[in-house]
Amino acid sequence: MNCSKFSPLYSKHDSSPYPERYHPPYNYVLRLLQGLNQEGRFPGRQMNQQRRRANIFDNDTELQVLAYIRTNPRSLIRHVAREIGVSYGDSIRRLQFIAWFNIELNDNPMIVNHILWSVESKFTNNGIMNKQNHRYWDDTNPHWSHETNFQTVWGVNVWCGLVGGKLIGSFFYDGTLNSRQYLNFLTNELPRLLDDVSLDTRECMFFQQDGATAHNAIIVRRHLDQIFPNRWIGTFGVIPWPTRSPDLTPLDFFLWGYLKTVVYADPPVNLQDLKNKIQAACDILSEEQIKAATSTEFLRRLESCLEHNDENFEQFIR
Numbered sequence: 001m002n003c004s005k006f007s008p009l010y011s012k013h014d015s016s017p018y019p020e021r022y023h024p025p026y027n028y029v030l031r032l033l034q035g036l037n038q039e040g041r042f043p044g045r046q047m048n049q050q051r052r053r054a055n056i057f058d059n060d061t062e063l064q065v066l067a068y069i070r071t072n073p074r075s076l077i078r079h080v081a082r083e084i085g086v087s088y089g090d091s092i093r094r095l096q097f098i099a100w101f102n103i104e105l106n107d108n109p110m111i112v113n114h115i116l117w118s119v120e121s122k123f124t125n126n127g128i129m130n131k132q133n134h135r136y137w138d139d140t141n142p143h144w145s146h147e148t149n150f151q152t153v154w155g156v157n158v159w160c161g162l163v164g165g166k167l168i169g170s171f172f173y174d175g176t177l178n179s180r181q182y183l184n185f186l187t188n189e190l191p192r193l194l195d196d197v198s199l200d201t202r203e204c205m206f207f208q209q210d211g212a213t214a215h216n217a218i219i220v221r222r223h224l225d226q227i228f229p230n231r232w233i234g235t236f237g238v239i240p241w242p243t244r245s246p247d248l249t250p251l252d253f254f255l256w257g258y259l260k261t262v263v264y265a266d267p268p269v270n271l272q273d274l275k276n277k278i279q280a281a282c283d284i285l286s287e288e289q290i291k292a293a294t295s296t297e298f299l300r301r302l303e304s305c306l307e308h309n310d311e312n313f314e315q316f317i318r
Contacts, residue, residue: 124155179217
């Protein structure tokens with residue numbers, strides 16, 4: 001068999017049950033077999049486990065990181081890692097964000113009401129929301145899926161925000177979000193959505209976004225620098241947001257699970273019905289529920305994150 005590095009294991013004319021699907025190269029499969037035969041494991045698995053273990057801090061290291069960040073709150077993450085002598089990774093970013101927030105909270109206890117948490121998600125007719133790394137927090141266990149008779153999957157993209165006990169949105173948009181669409185939203189739509197937010201809150205509001213590709217575009221970051229100078233939280237923000245941290249984002253650990261439970265209790269029959277159900281679910285969300293998520297629960301999660309060395313902690317929350 002003459003298989004080059006990039007040759008598929010099967011061609012379209014082979015007897016594979018999925019002839020149109022791409023198959024791994026022959027050499028890739030060969031390396032897997034050699035690893036299993038010689039070492040009893042897949043190549044690279046042990047290295048990945050070692051890397052994960054290297055990111056777990058002991059209490060002394062954690063205290064050093066927090067103390068350094070408190071003294072130098074604007075330090076870049078790589079500078080913190082170099083000074084403390086630890087690897088530059090998610091744990092550092094999470095500790096840096098928690099340290100920054102605790103400093104701000106000490107100076108201004110109302111900061112929990114001044115962060116605009118924001119994120120997008122996609123709702124479909126089959127009861128599935130497309131959002132990476134979902135975590136849900138609610139008084140009851142949400143219905144993770146709902147069987148329907150629809151053979152065609154359709155859906156809608158939605159943006160929502162939470163700030164000061166208010167839900168901002170929902171705002172619907174078409175297609176995959178790109179940087180131009182997102183910039184247009186920030187420039188023309190977000191100010192309108194914030195009309196009901198008090199001037200006092202808007203003047204000192206911090207804007208938070210996750211690490212979606214559209215969020216990280218240079219044109220978007222420049223715009224955020226102008227409208228939220230030194231007050232925006234993101235992957236490349238003046239306040240770095242830790243990647244892979246939906247367990248700290250109120251929309252991820254609370255809002256989407258709540259909306260899913262309400263929206264899919266009575267399955268939508270068409271696209272407009274789906275939009276109507278999402279908006280109706282947003283409208284009945286109370287100020288007390290939002291504040292419980294963005295204040296009480298958020299603070300509890302920061303504390304739990306520290307208690308469990310910046311690793312997954314949600315299984316310990318009761």
